Amino acid sequence: MAELMGWGRFPRVEGLELVSEDLEAISRGAILSRGLGRSYGDASLPPQGQGPVASTRLANRLLAFNGDTGVLRAEAGFCLADFNSLFLPLGWASPVTPGTRYVSLGGMVASDVHGKNHHVAGCFGEHVRALRMRVADGRILDVSENQEPELFHATLGGLGLTGHLLEVEFVLEKVPSAWVWAENQQVENFSELIACLREASDTWPMTVAWVDSLSKGDALGRGIVMKGRWARPDQAPSQAPASKSAFSVPLDFPEWVLSKTSVQLFNRAYFCKEGKSGKSGIVHPYAFFYPLDRLQDWNRIYGRRGFIQYQCVIPKQDADEIGKQLLKTLAASDEGSFLSVVKDCGRQGKGMISFPMPGISLAFDVPMRGDSTRALVRKLNEIVLEAGGRIYLAKDALTSAETYRAMDPRWEAWNGVRRQWDPDGKLRSALSVRLFGD
């Protein structure tokens, strides 16, 4: 038994984790698979004291690549960081990348991840051609749009609850260079931010905004909109981007480090530094996609009690109003959020319970402080539910079954498919116990 946790380091559970290169062996009898543990809450954790869970992190072999079609097949534990260093220099990018490169292919499928290009490329699942997976009865199946399509769609974004992913086949994106052409734009308040994001999404394939979540009054929701596209060869440096050195946080920080004042100072400095409007130019792809990866183990900054990330998506029409309400609610709580990110989302994906829908997504990192944090999440959830939005399960740790089910009625159909493949409920996680009543 070992103590297992996600990226937010809350909650922590006792569970048995099996680690081996041989996924077929360890997935036999396991109740869940997990990758690199970059989901924040309890999605990758077994229910307290149960197990075993299969860790895919040593199963990282490439299996096949077709340089004409860009179709790549690899084991589920293959890490996006490896992908980038091998394939970017050859002019191939992952069609979708989350904000960290330390994720596994299995995790990218199981959370059906989205990136800065969601408004054009959709979720990762849209680029997945085939999966090999072990289902609850022990069989190993190849599933795709043509083979067991229902299981396929339930598995994209299915948080590992439909089976153990062993292999993933997906289509890469051919890029003109490995560098990014980026432009930053400072915005003075939330309405401007939303308008700017919306306008940018017509012409830029990659957009995201950072919000100073402690700004108030007229400046509420001021921030920086970041836009990017793969650079043309004539704009880009001729050499491939070097892998960046990283610093790491060696110890858990004491809790006072992350006070409202320190967050305020950070946010102000960041706003001034990055904010020079119209700043544009060539950027290292890692600096653009993975700014946080520069500081390894940064989650330790939040101390022993950990933190949560609250991420929701709200429909486009009232995004401005609802977004402000969420920001005000956050600002009224005791804790500031270091990192508040706004992103506009495009079409709903193929996954039966995948997170994104057309609208605006907001994400806040909040230190876990017990009841007050629970109360904050409850308040944020009320606003989101009322607005017809929903939350991202790969980040969630605190939402109740009742609230989640009201937000996302799609869960019932998905759970039906899941039960067809796993009538005895062998596959489960701490999250599935919390939200699906396993």
Add this chain to the structure above:
Amino acid sequence: MKVVFLGATKGMGRALAQKMAARGDALVLLGRDAKSLEESAKDLELRGAAGCVHTGLCDLTRSDEFAQAFESAHKVLEGFDCVVVTAGAFDSQDVLEADAAACQRLLDINFTRTILFCEEARKRLLAQGGGKLCVFSSVAGERARKPVILYGSTKAGLTYYLEGLDHKYHALGLEVITVKPGFVNTGMTAGLSPPPFAGEPEGVATVVLAAIDRGRPVVFAPGVWCWVMALIRSLPRAVMRRLNF
């Protein structure tokens, strides 16, 4: 670099071979599991290894096959400049104390057979005018400790042997690189609870590859284990008798 690799299918060996492939080294993989060797060869080709990655069966327990394995590797690579040995076995002290057969097997693989394999590598490398021999020993061979007495003694013996090779043959062009990993999260240590400073295979691979390139005779990985072991070596016997790590 042209590399003959024993143990590239798993753990630190896999991570090191992947780094070598990514920079375009040529590799021949030796090991005991044909299917796994083939899958690793394919992976390494896709990661950029020079040419086709060949494989050859070579089980550490069967030293009569070593010569043949090197012969074939020599042929497909048209000579080689580096031999890497990460293959090895582990069992807990409790298991080894209780099971004489398991104990004999471990002593045999990690000490006798590994050294016989290195002897073969030494002869071939010297016959070609020199080259690199990188072998994974362990920090467990630095100081006897209660949980790893038997395993540690095989590694202590191996380290001793490798040091001797360096003394005698360095002038003739043989560069011996002794790797002393600390606790690293691989299949070998799965189920043990990781101590502070536990490493990951990828980090170890980076350190080891740099050491091979520079011909550093001894390398701890992760590097901090150098200091940890210096401390442990300095502890008096009375303290070691009390400690249980």
